[in-house]
Amino acid sequence: MLRNLPFLLALAFWVWAFIDCLTTPEEEVRYLPKVVWVIIVLLFPLVGSIAWLAVGKDRRAARGRAAQWSPESAGGRPGTARPGGRQLAPDDDPEFLASLRKDNQRHEDMLKQWEADLRRREEDLRGSEDPDQGPRA
Structure with missing residues (x-):
């Protein structure tokens, strides 16, 4: 061997x-x-x-390329070092959580808008298919 x-x-x-x-x-x-x-x-x-x-x-x-990276150049992404040198997990990072809340609210607003549009279209279709009621205004 x-x-x-x-x-x-x-x-x-x-x-x-x-x-x-x-x-x-x-x-x-x-x-x-x-x-x-x-x-x-x-x-x-x-x-x-x-x-x-x-x-x-x-x-x-x-070596020069490897030395150019620093936590500050990471753009403050979740999990990167903060000025105090402390690393934060994404679920502890207030900036990341705020961005999630903002995205959540934007998605909720978009969903409400789609639902309202769908209801309006359904009502328009029901109104035009019902011969007894005539055209809806």
Whole structure:
């Protein structure tokens, strides 16, 4: 079992490098086009993986992109950190609950409007179908 360990480690490294190469944005790939890097990693598993790790990906750009996110840039969505550093669940977030109430009220008003329109149409149809009563005003 121990003699298979180097092979398994090399295989895991190759799979990681291949997936990393595929998922890296084009602007973070250095020296060669992304397609060429994918082919190199596929055709030369160990050497290609090491080359990709060493020179293929611009790691500084990836760190800069990850550092740009902050809780304040999340737009105050439910569950994001608040200025006090405390995280709120959606059911505890007053802003989120207020937006739900507002949407609920809007939907209720729309439903009442549809029901009134439906009643009016039904009354119009009943009035025009009843020959004894004549046309309704």
